[in-house]
Amino acid sequence: xxxxxxxxxxxxxxxxxxxxVRGAVVSLDDTCREILASHAYPPPLARAxxxxxxxxxxxxxxxxxxxxxxxxxxxxxxxRLLVVECxxxxxxxxxxxxxTEAERLPAEAPLSDLAGxxxxxxxxxxxxxxxxxPIYQGIVALAASSIAALIxxxxxxxxxxxxxxxxxTSGTRVRGLLLQRLPDASVEDERTWRRAAAEVHAVEPAAxxxxxxxxxxxxxxxxxxxxRLFAPRAARFRCSCSEERVANTLRMLGRAEVESILAEQGxxxxxxxxxxxxxxxxxxxxxxxxxAGSGLRDAAPPDGxxx
Numbered sequence: 275x276x277x278x279x280x281x282x283x284x285x286x287x288x289x290x291x292x293x294x295v296r297g298a299v300v301s302l303d304d305t306c307r308e309i310l311a312s313h314a315y316p317p318p319l320a321r322a323x324x325x326x327x328x329x330x331x332x333x334x335x336x337x338x339x340x341x342x343x344x345x346x347x348x349x350x351x352x353x354r355l356l357v358v359e360c361x362x363x364x365x366x367x368x369x370x371x372x373x374t375e376a377e378r379l380p381a382e383a384p385l386s387d388l389a390g391x392x393x394x395x396x397x398x399x400x401x402x403x404x405x406x407x408p409i410y411q412g413i414v415a416l417a418a419s420s421i422a423a424l425i426x427x428x429x430x431x432x433x434x435x436x437x438x439x440x441x442x443t444s445g446t447r448v449r450g451l452l453l454q455r456l457p458d459a460s461v462e463d464e465r466t467w468r469r470a471a472a473e474v475h476a477v478e479p480a481a482x483x484x485x486x487x488x489x490x491x492x493x494x495x496x497x498x499x500x501x502r503l504f505a506p507r508a509a510r511f512r513c514s515c516s517e518e519r520v521a522n523t524l525r526m527l528g529r530a531e532v533e534s535i536l537a538e539q540g541x542x543x544x545x546x547x548x549x550x551x552x553x554x555x556x557x558x559x560x561x562x563x564x565x566a567g568s569g570l571r572d573a574a575p576p577d578g579x580x581x
Contacts, residue, residue, distance in 0.1 A: 281449075284506040285331050285364060286488050291500035293466035294456035298335040299488055300328050300449065300509065302366070308511040309368050312550045316372065317381035319353055322388055325421040325441040328450030330360040332423070332511055333399065336454070337362075347397050351390015352376035359548075365512035367548040384419055391520075392416045397424055399432075402550030412481050422450075429454070438471045442479030449482045451495075454573065458464035470496055513549035520544045520553045521563055529564045536560060 285300040290426050315323060326345055342361050348358040350374035358368040379387055389395040392415070401410040412432035418424040422439040427456040429437040441448065453474050455467040464508045473495055485491035492501050524532055526540060535542050542555040555563075 280486050281485060283509050284488070285335055285505040285509050287335055287504045288414070288492060289502050290470070290496070291468065291502055293470075293499065294459040294463045295453065295467055295470055296336075296456060297382070297451065297453040298332050299451050299491065300331045300335075301488075302327055302331070302448050302509055303446075304335065305366055305509050305511045306448050309366065310446050312548070313369070314378065314497055315370060318379045318383040318388060319356075319370055319372055319376055321369060321381065321443050322347075322353070322385070322421065322444075323356060323358070324443045324448040325450075325495075326358045327360075327366055327368060328441050328448045329425050329439065330358040331420055332450050332452040334360045334362065334364065335452070337401065339401060339403060341402045344400040344402060345397070347389070347399070347421075348395060349389035349416075350394040351388065351393075353388040361512075364507055364509040365514075367510060367511060367513045369547045372421075377390060385416065385421060385424070386419065389416050397428060397438065399428060402478045433484060434542050436467070436471075438474040438478045440479065440482060441476060442482040447483065449485075451477065451482060466499060513546060514550070515549060515551060515553075516547040517553055520546075522557070522558065524555065525563050532560050532563070 281301045282303045283301065283305050285298060287296070287298045289296045302324075307328055309327065310320050310323065326347065330345045332345055333345070337343065342362075343360045345358045348354070353370065355371040355374045356368070357370070358366065360366050376388065386392055395416045396413055397416060398411055398413045403409070412428060414424070414428045414431060416424065418427050422441045425439050426437050429435045438453045440451045442450070451474060453470060455463070477495060482491070488506065489503055492503060504511065523544070532542060537559050541557060542560045544553045544555075545551070
């Protein structure tokens with residue numbers, strides 16, 4: 275394998291040539307930086323969001339879908355909610371809700387400290403096809419000490435796929451590695467899987483962050499097997515909010531609610547919880563939304579907007 279693509283803001287899948295094992299690696303530099311810059315996240319929360327971004331991209335790489343994969347971590351402590359959304363095109367966005375306790379936690383605070391009461395916290399992974407098809411959701415308790423271990427547990431219990439994951443963060447950079455044993459593996463495949471899983475377990479996060487290229491990293495990590503690396507795909511920060519989608523949400527609120535906001539504030543202001551972009555509708559524009567023939571082409575309401 276020859277490194278031909280910088281290991282930045284890309285995801286690449288790979289398979290073992292002679293064993294039923296597959297995997298993916300991801301690096302999010304500008305993507306993670308732009309997402310974390312949208313809000314003043316406390317350091318431990320920023321680290322958890324960065325890891326969830328990489329984990330969501332790795333999970334999305336294992337699926338064949340057209341919609342969005344949404345990973346939600348719901349806690350009962352300092353962090354109430356973490357949400358990461360990854361589209362089939364590797365467009366990523368994220369948001370979180372937290373209280374002042376999160377701002378007092380150390381940067382390396384474990385997942386248990388962020389979530390608080392683990393008995394009342396959970397991880398939900400939702401696949402929304404966005405085409406009218408059924409929505410799939412899997413839910414697991416926060417029984418693991420790290421996001422990587424939590425995703426491994428989810429894949430083993432909900433998908434029945436043995437998996438190993440490594441996540442590494444540094445500031446606003448994050449990289450991740452996912453390895454999976456495919457079904458119907460032979461005895462020799464099992465031996466290869468055990469060796470490879472042990473090699474993933476031994477990967478130091480610092481080595482993953484320092485790797486200059488995808489191919490060289492995989493060659494070093496799995497030196498005793500032939501790895502076929504597929505063409506990398508670009509990952510990026512992209513929010514799906516728009517003025518049209520926000521306007522449609524106001525129409526769904528109804529004329530009476532919008533008039534109430536206008537009476538109190540003189541205008542309607544909406545902020546996207548994901549990218550923090552603000553949309554402002556003066557009174558005439560807000561009322562025009564309810565005029566005859568003012569239907570919008572984008573009928574789907576946006577997620578994560580607040581007024």
